[in-house]
Amino acid sequence: MQSSEMTHSKYKRVLLRNTTLSFVAYHIGFALTLFIHAYTNARLDTYALLSFLAFIYLSHCALFYAIKTRPVVTLHFTKVMLVAQMVLWMIVFIPWNYFLGSAKPLALILAFFGVHYLFLYARFLFSALTISYLAVVHLVNSYIAIHYFGLDDEFYLQIVYVAGFVLSSGLIALHSSHVAQKIRDNAAKDSLTQLYNRRHFLKLLEVEQERVRRHGEVASLLMLDIDHFKNINDSFGHYTGDKILTGFAQCITKEIRANDFCCRWGGEEFLILLCHTNSTQAYEFGLRLKNCICTQVLLPNIEPQTITFSGGISQLDAESTVHESINRADELLYLAKEGGRDRICGPDIGTARAQIA
Numbered sequence: 328m329q330s331s332e333m334t335h336s337k338y339k340r341v342l343l344r345n346t347t348l349s350f351v352a353y354h355i356g357f358a359l360t361l362f363i364h365a366y367t368n369a370r371l372d373t374y375a376l377l378s379f380l381a382f383i384y385l386s387h388c389a390l391f392y393a394i395k396t397r398p399v400v401t402l403h404f405t406k407v408m409l410v411a412q413m414v415l416w417m418i419v420f421i422p423w424n425y426f427l428g429s430a431k432p433l434a435l436i437l438a439f440f441g442v443h444y445l446f447l448y449a450r451f452l453f454s455a456l457t458i459s460y461l462a463v464v465h466l467v468n469s470y471i472a473i474h475y476f477g478l479d480d481e482f483y484l485q486i487v488y489v490a491g492f493v494l495s496s497g498l499i500a501l502h503s504s505h506v507a508q509k510i511r512d513n514a515a516k517d518s519l520t521q522l523y524n525r526r527h528f529l530k531l532l533e534v535e536q537e538r539v540r541r542h543g544e545v546a547s548l549l550m551l552d553i554d555h556f557k558n559i560n561d562s563f564g565h566y567t568g569d570k571i572l573t574g575f576a577q578c579i580t581k582e583i584r585a586n587d588f589c590c591r592w593g594g595e596e597f598l599i600l601l602c603h604t605n606s607t608q609a610y611e612f613g614l615r616l617k618n619c620i621c622t623q624v625l626l627p628n629i630e631p632q633t634i635t636f637s638g639g640i641s642q643l644d645a646e647s648t649v650h651e652s653i654n655r656a657d658e659l660l661y662l663a664k665e666g667g668r669d670r671i672c673g674p675d676i677g678t679a680r681a682q683i684a
């Protein structure tokens with residue numbers, strides 16, 4: 328519960344920052360255009376500009392209100408709000424062009440689809456290309472409209488307008504790509520330990536299982552559970568319990584290879600996928616990890632020997648599903664607990680019984 332609350336507040340912070348930035352970005356383009364209008368004494372449609380400003384204020388107030396009052400912010404809500412900002416941006420864009428008498432339908436339609444894609448997937452390179460493309464289309468359209476169809480407008484003002492457009496949408500795109508990356512990371516990771524969460528780990532495990540099935544690769548699972556964690560929480564408090572979980576996760580991350588994966592499977596349970604590793608090697612790895620945990624998860628007032636774990640190992644095989652392999656590791660973990668804890672059982676039930684006998 329605590330970790331999901333942290334995730335919600337993270338989403339909320341990210342969303343509020345994003346909304347603020349888009350608010351600022353609108354004004355950069357707006358102020359730039361206004362400044363040039365004033366500086367050159369060009370024709371200024373006050374009514375259009377005021378309605379544009381009023382729309383921005385009101386719609387942003389609505390966005391801020393929606394985010395602030397939402398008790399729980401989820402990934403889905405975050406995505407909806409990102410798209411809402413994009414829609415808002417487009418709605419503002421269209422009347423502004425219309426009122427200023429320089430509507431350019433092709434650029435608007437392209438902008439709609441381009442920016443829609445940009446906000447949904449938020450890849451900065453793609454966004455930069457889209458923005459540049461829209462800027463060129465806008466300028467070419469303006470040039471044709473002014474010089475060949477006699478539109479009552481001045482081309483240099485369109486250049487200023489496009490500069491504002493490139494700057495403000497570039498800023499939004501840059502920030503959105505950061506937001507999207509954060510959301511992707513949050514969706515894949517456990518917020519306390521920063522290890523992968525169960526859902527993402529299962530996806531990676533399915534890929535490895537396919538390698539085992541198709542190419543005869545070797546890989547093993549090691550399921551770990553900290554012993555008597557409830558006692559640790561009760562004796563030292565939840566804050567210390569959290570610190571131990573974080574230290575435990577850091578220790579595992581340091582010890583596994585770059586192509587291995589680890590996730591927080593549940594409260595004080597961790598699941599490690601060791602690639603190119605058979606069950607005997609996984610067992611040896613587990614023993615090595617035991618020593619590291621003793622020496623690395625150090626906290627004041629706690630004897631290092633207090634923190635032990637039990638483990639179960641299972642090797643992936645071509646015939647089993649990932650869930651069957653996980654269940655095997657879980658059963659062996661259970662045997663390790665039954666056998667007195669602070670031990671690793673594997674690679675099969677027979678050996679495990681001998682190990683705990």
Ligand SMILES: Nc1nc2c(ncn2[C@@H]2O[C@H](COP(=O)(O)OP(=O)(O)OP(=O)(O)O)[C@@H](O)[C@H]2O)c(=O)[nH]1
Nearest residue numbers: 552553554555556557558560565568569594595664
């Ligand atoms: N501090 C902290 N504690 C947690 C977290 N998630 C789960 N726990 C606690 O972990 C404890 C797990 O207790 P049990 O399932 O009884 O297991 P155990 O005490 O480790 O006993 P054995 O596994 O049998 O050795 C519970 O007290 C949970 O409240 C967390 O994120 N932070």
